[in-house]
Amino acid sequence: MSAPNKSYDPVEVEALKPEEIARMRDEALAAIAAAGDLQALHEVKVAQTGGTSPLALANREIGALPPQAKAEAGKRVGQARGQVSQALKKRQEELEAERDARVLVEEAVDVTLPYDRAQAGARHPLTTLSERIEDIFVAMGYEVAEGPEVESEWLNFDALNLSPDHPARTTHDTFFVENAATGTDQSGVVLRTHTSPVQIRSMLDREPPLYVVCPGRVYRTDELDATHTPVFSQVELLAIDEGLTMADLKGTLDHMVRALFGEGMQTRLRPNYFPFTEPSAEMDMVCYVCRGASVGDPERPCRTCSSEGWIELGGCGMVNPRVLVACGVDPEKYSGFAFGFGIERMLMFRHNVEDMRDMVEGDVRFTRPFGMEI
Structure with a gap:
């Protein structure tokens, strides 16, 4: 990572351009929406919010900006990461609700059936x-x-x-x-x-x-x-x-x-x-x-x-x-x-x-x- 450069124009940092931040955010939101189950959502979460995710790497570039440019870039990246976190939370709640509804149907127990196939015997x-x-x-x-x-x-x-x-x-x-x-x-x-x-x-x-x-x-x-x-x-x-x-x-x-x-x-x-x-x-x-x-x-x-x-x-x-x-x-x-x-x-x-x-x-x-x- 390079040292701060006060004369460097932040617009020239590719990862921090507004359109680039929007693209990374949209890709993360699309991946989250496409997750079909909790396991897939977990994999998306690691890919989009982990230390090597695009938005996390862009956040690291903020440290190389001059002081007067850090606030605006940090605001753009923070908003994008917050939107991704909210989308993850909402999608997780949806998938958990779907899982619970499915379990109620697929794992339903008929309480009128014998509780034990090997029934207890009795003395003659x-x-x-x-x-x-x-x-x-x-x-x-x-x-x-x-x-x-x-x-x-x-x-x-x-x-x-x-x-x-x-x-x-x-x-x-x-x-x-x-x-x-x-x-x-x-x-x-x-x-x-x-x-x-x-x-x-x-x-x-x-x-x-x-x-x-x-x-x-x-x-x-x-x-x-x-x-x-x-x-x-x-x-x-x-x-x-x-x-x-x-x-x-x-x-x-x-x-x-x-x-x-x-x-x-x-x-x-x-x-x-x-x-x-x-x-x-x-x-x-x-x-x-x-x-x-x-x-x-x-x-x-x-x-x-x-x-x-x-x-x-x-x-x-x-x-x-x-x-x-x-x-x-x-x-x-x-x-x-x-x-x-x-x-x-x-x-x-x-x-x-x-x-x-x-x-x-x-x-x-x-x-x-x-x-x-x-």
Whole structure:
């Protein structure tokens, strides 16, 4: 850059001529107007306002002018640079507004769509209900007992006073495990048809008094339909102690249904026959929907109990002395009671599930509404 020259005519400095300043300004304004996006505008800003831009280079030439010429030249260059800065600011605001409007359209979110394609699962209601039942009896002082699902015939049938010719011991009712040596089902091993073998194992392994609840999976040769499944869950209860009577059984059943269905629930016992209990009974509970009010009232029918007022829940009774003897328990000293029911059936009662197949097909649309707790 040259030193000040007081005798030098500023009009002769090419970059500071009025028409040259106007040309550089117009070129900058045209480039700014032509910028189609913010990135292009940034590049124009660097080119037109940076240290090597035409107007910046012209501004440097002002220092070489004599003092009397600097003011006029500086005014012309300053006005041009101010116009360029204002144009940049205005164009940036326009492009930002266009960008925001475009983003609202292109990146719009439909809030009515599922928020997460990998939806959260839930515990199966059978598992949750089974644990709920366990908790009820653990709070009463019972222990939870478990056993294998593949059992010997003696534990599954003989120890429970089921005779060799009992219908339940046929292949029409029971899954037999094949004998690997002979290729027949005469192996003496079955898939357990109830959780009663767990009760037998408990009596064989422990000394009375004995209070156990036995939940688990059982197998029977039923067809899969709305009310039956070949694999289902069952819970059984066994109490062995001195002086136990049917009154103790009735009180235990009453407490269970109140804990599961609410206060005011009652049970009744109807005489029946089971080989492993004597006396035996079918346990009914009052309909949890109509509470018996639909009986004899045609104007208030109840779908749940068919206006009978009661719902059959399961079998129960006092433990047959033959079962106690088979397990080494003195029937003269001890007595006991037992009952059992299907958890699927209980789930159908509690939540109006109409098709048992929904419980086993694994569709998350069935399990998710139950959440994590019952």
